[in-house]
Amino acid sequence: MSKTYSVLNELLVELFNDILMIEQQALKSKDFNDLSITETHTIEAIGMYGDKTMSEVAEKLNITVGTLTVAVNNLEKKGYVERKRSEEDRRIVFVHLTNKGKLAYRMHEKFHSAMINEVIEGLTDEEEKILVSSLEKLNNFFKKRLKKIGGEE
Amino acid sequence: MSKTYSVLNELLVELFNDILMIEQQALKSKDFNDLSITETHTIEAIGMYGDKTMSEVAEKLNITVGTLTVAVNNLEKKGYVERKRSEEDRRIVFVHLTNKGKLAYRMHEKFHSAMINEVIEGLTDEEEKILVSSLEKLNNFFKKRLKKIGGEE
DNA sequence: TAAAAATATTTGAGAATCAAAATATTGAGG
DNA sequence: CCTCAATATTTTGATTCTCAAATATTTTTA
Numbered sequence: 001m002s003k004t005y006s007v008l009n010e011l012l013v014e015l016f017n018d019i020l021m022i023e024q025q026a027l028k029s030k031d032f033n034d035l036s037i038t039e040t041h042t043i044e045a046i047g048m049y050g051d052k053t054m055s056e057v058a059e060k061l062n063i064t065v066g067t068l069t070v071a072v073n074n075l076e077k078k079g080y081v082e083r084k085r086s087e088e089d090r091r092i093v094f095v096h097l098t099n100k101g102k103l104a105y106r107m108h109e110k111f112h113s114a115m116i117n118e119v120i121e122g123l124t125d126e127e128e129k130i131l132v133s134s135l136e137k138l139n140n141f142f143k144k145r146l147k148k149i150g151g152e153e
Numbered sequence: 154m155s156k157t158y159s160v161l162n163e164l165l166v167e168l169f170n171d172i173l174m175i176e177q178q179a180l181k182s183k184d185f186n187d188l189s190i191t192e193t194h195t196i197e198a199i200g201m202y203g204d205k206t207m208s209e210v211a212e213k214l215n216i217t218v219g220t221l222t223v224a225v226n227n228l229e230k231k232g233y234v235e236r237k238r239s240e241e242d243r244r245i246v247f248v249h250l251t252n253k254g255k256l257a258y259r260m261h262e263k264f265h266s267a268m269i270n271e272v273i274e275g276l277t278d279e280e281e282k283i284l285v286s287s288l289e290k291l292n293n294f295f296k297k298r299l300k301k302i303g304g305e306e
Numbered sequence: 307t308a309a310a311a312a313t314a315t316t317t318g319a320g321a322a323t324c325a326a327a328a329t330a331t332t333g334a335g336g
Numbered sequence: 337c338c339t340c341a342a343t344a345t346t347t348t349g350a351t352t353c354t355c356a357a358a359t360a361t362t363t364t365t366a
Contacts, residue, residue, distance in 0.1 A: 004281055009269045011288040016172060018295035021215060038322065054345060062174060067323055069346055074321090091331045091344040116161050118294040119287055127283050128157050134284040135164040137275045141268070142171035191353065207314060220354055222315055227352090244313040244362045 023111075032104045034078055040108050042071050043080060043101055051084065051094035080104060176264075185257045187231055193261050195224050196233060196254055204237065204247035233257060 023037050035043075045060045046052055058068040072095055075081045080101035086092035097105060120128060176190050188196070198213045199205055211221040225248055228234045233254035239245035250258060273281060 004273055004285060005266075005269050007285055008273065008288070009265055011285065011292055012172075012269070013265075014292055015288060015295070016169070017215075018292065019169060022295055036321070055343095062170070063322085064324060065345060066325080066347080070322080073346095089332070089344085093345065112162050112166075113158070115291070115294065116158050116165075119161065119291050120157060122290065123287070127287075130280050130283040131287045132157060132160055132164070134276060134280050134287075135161070135168065138272050139164055139167055139171065141271045141275075142168065142175060189352070208312090216353085217355060218314060219316080219356080223353080226315095242313085242363070246314060 032107060035080070035104060039071065039075060039080075040104070042068070042075060043097060043105055044108060046081060046095055046097055046101070048097065048102060048105055051096045053086075054093050054095065057095060075101075175268075185260060188233070188257060192224065192228060192233075193257070195221070195228060196250065196257055197261060199234060199248055199250055199254070201250065201255060201258055204249045206239075207246050207248065210248060228254075 020037075023040070041061065042057070045057050054065050054068055054072070058065045061068065072081060072083065076083060079098055081095050082098055084094045084096070086094060119131075123131065173190075176193070195210070195214065198210050207218050207221055207225070211218045214221065225234060225236065229236060232251060234248050235251055237247045237249070239247060276284065
């Protein structure tokens with residue numbers, strides 16, 4: 001069991017917890033303090049451009065469409081998103097961000113920028129490349145794992 | 154805005170989501186399928202060795218003691234943990250894992266091992282170093298950020 | 307000893323979530 | 337054209353996680 005193992009394990013666990021806590025706390029202090037983390041993620045999944053169907057958004061968030069319906073109801077009430085029924089196929093419901101919603105989206109984006117910049121800063125181009133490819137490997141491992149679990153049982 | 158930025162951002166976001174999903178799905182397939190993610194984390198926080206007070210565990214999990222009380226009620230009912238009132242100070246309640254709880258703890262640990270090992274395996278020494286130091290930077294950024302938010306308001 | 311502090315539990319309320327039932331619409335086959 | 341299956345969404349009922357505030361018990365302090 002190498003030293004890298006325990007270091008990496010702790011780092012990942014801490015990272016994960018910190019991200020959650022920061023997102024939570026960042027919301028409380030800022031404008032848009034009527035948004036929960038989950039709601040912010042919903043806004044993120046709807047995205048800046050064009051309409052998305054309820055199913056598309058739910059899939060992206062890995063939640064059921066029923067859950068999303070409730071979430072969108074509230075976000076609509078608060079003025080962050082709007083619904084629009086498709087004319088071609090009236091079963092389908094499109095959602096998109098209002099101006100207020102787009103503002104919130106950009107706010108969240110800013111948080112991410114600050115985070116990433118902090119990481120990149122102080123890395124050489126070479127190191128930057130290595131970091132990206134390392135994380136890609138990490139990601140691939142997870143994807144593989146997910147497929148395996150999902151496919152079997 | 155460099156290309157690295159958006160790539161890194163996406164990687165981190167995906168990573169975060171994948172970890173959540175994998176933990177979720179890992180639980181469903183395995184034994185101990187009567188445990189939620191939250192409950193697993195509670196077990197993790199109680200830890201293998203010795204007794205911990207309710208307050209200590211709640212602090213570690215960043216939840217209120219009230220929330221923990223409910224969680225421990227359920228875990229006790231399912232046989233994963235036990236309570237014991239302190240003799241010296243009868244306000245204090247200690248919790249510790251039962252044998253079943255310890256088994257679950259080790260199970261979760263195994264999952265982490267598999268994850269980290271798989272990642273390290275595919276990396277050269279050079280990449281390993283860079284990955285660790287980058288994650289450390291990311292972590293420092295978060296710690297700083299948390300202190301700032303927590304301290305001010 | 308009486309008041310204040312510390313520790314934990316209970317309670318009431320609000321999100322987030324799912325599964326299953328209900329609703330509305332479309333498309334295909336006869 | 338009518339019916340039935342499939343698709344997309346919403347509604348409903350239940351559970352879990354969470355907090356804040358009220359309550360209970362015990363210890364400490366003044």
